[in-house]
Amino acid sequence: MAQNITPLIAGNWKMNGLRVSLFEVEKLASHLTSGEPPRCTVALCPPATLIAAMNRIAAPAGIVVGAQDCHPAASGAHTGDLSAPMLADAGAQLVIVGHSERRTDHHETDELVRQKAQAVLAAGLTPIICVGETLAEREAGRADAVVSRQLAASVPEEAAELDVVIAYEPVWAIGTGLTPTSADIAQMHKSLRDQLVARFGAKGETIRLLYGGSLKPANAREILAIAHVNGGLVGGASLLADDLFAIISAA
Numbered sequence: 463m464a465q466n467i468t469p470l471i472a473g474n475w476k477m478n479g480l481r482v483s484l485f486e487v488e489k490l491a492s493h494l495t496s497g498e499p500p501r502c503t504v505a506l507c508p509p510a511t512l513i514a515a516m517n518r519i520a521a522p523a524g525i526v527v528g529a530q531d532c533h534p535a536a537s538g539a540h541t542g543d544l545s546a547p548m549l550a551d552a553g554a555q556l557v558i559v560g561h562s563e564r565r566t567d568h569h570e571t572d573e574l575v576r577q578k579a580q581a582v583l584a585a586g587l588t589p590i591i592c593v594g595e596t597l598a599e600r601e602a603g604r605a606d607a608v609v610s611r612q613l614a615a616s617v618p619e620e621a622a623e624l625d626v627v628i629a630y631e632p633v634w635a636i637g638t639g640l641t642p643t644s645a646d647i648a649q650m651h652k653s654l655r656d657q658l659v660a661r662f663g664a665k666g667e668t669i670r671l672l673y674g675g676s677l678k679p680a681n682a683r684e685i686l687a688i689a690h691v692n693g694g695l696v697g698g699a700s701l702l703a704d705d706l707f708a709i710i711s712a713a
């Protein structure tokens with residue numbers, strides 16, 4: 463069992479943040495560089511408009527900058543879209559794909575999410591592939607089936623060779639202040655790990671499994687200590703440097 467996976471704490475700013483918000487990144491950078499180095503990889507995924515400017519502040523402090531989505535094609539006639547090579551050119555190293563807000567707002571299917579993940583990998587970046595059930599699906603006892611289907615269909619075959627990250631984010635926990643019980647998180651992450659190992663063998667042991675959904679300073683220590691939770695995808699609490707740093711310190 464790969465117990466030595468370096469955890470990843472990734473902030474997802476969603477559609478929040480203007481240039482003035484970068485003072486929070488300066489604050490986080492100074493927290494990270496003033497004490498002991500963090501025992502996890504720290505990443506921030508701002509809106510694409512801020513990737514380049516954020517990178518100038520983040521990179522010297524060892525903070526990785528990522529994006530929140532991309533188009534599956536590398537270029538072409540797709541007005542308003544951004545491709546993975548463009549995000550790489552702007553300084554992104556990670557790209558979130560298949561976040562539930564995109565699956566809902568933009569009707570993204572597992573197939574499209576897989577194509578996006580492949581585009582991210584082809585650009586030399588790492589995808590954070592999101593999966594997670596709705597409340598109705600959990601209440602109907604279908605959480606495992608739904609998440610297993612999303613995992614199988616959204617994670618590309620290239621994950622056998624290249625670096626991918628999976629984020630389990632129950633839709634009903636995102637932005638609500640609700641979280642699953644630790645037992646439920648443990649059960650889901652164990653199931654995800656087993657499926658990755660069944661599909662990718664030893665490589666499946668090394669794929670980072672993040673938990674996301676109302677991860678806060680108050681619950682981070684407990685959640686991040688659960689077996690097969692190799693870090694977190696943090697929404698609301700990533701907008702404030704002090705909150706994100708508290709979560710990083712818990713990792």
Ligand code: PGA
Nearest residue numbers: 636637675676696697698
């Ligand atoms: P939240 O969002 O931490 O605000 O619940 C998590 C996410 O959507 O990645």
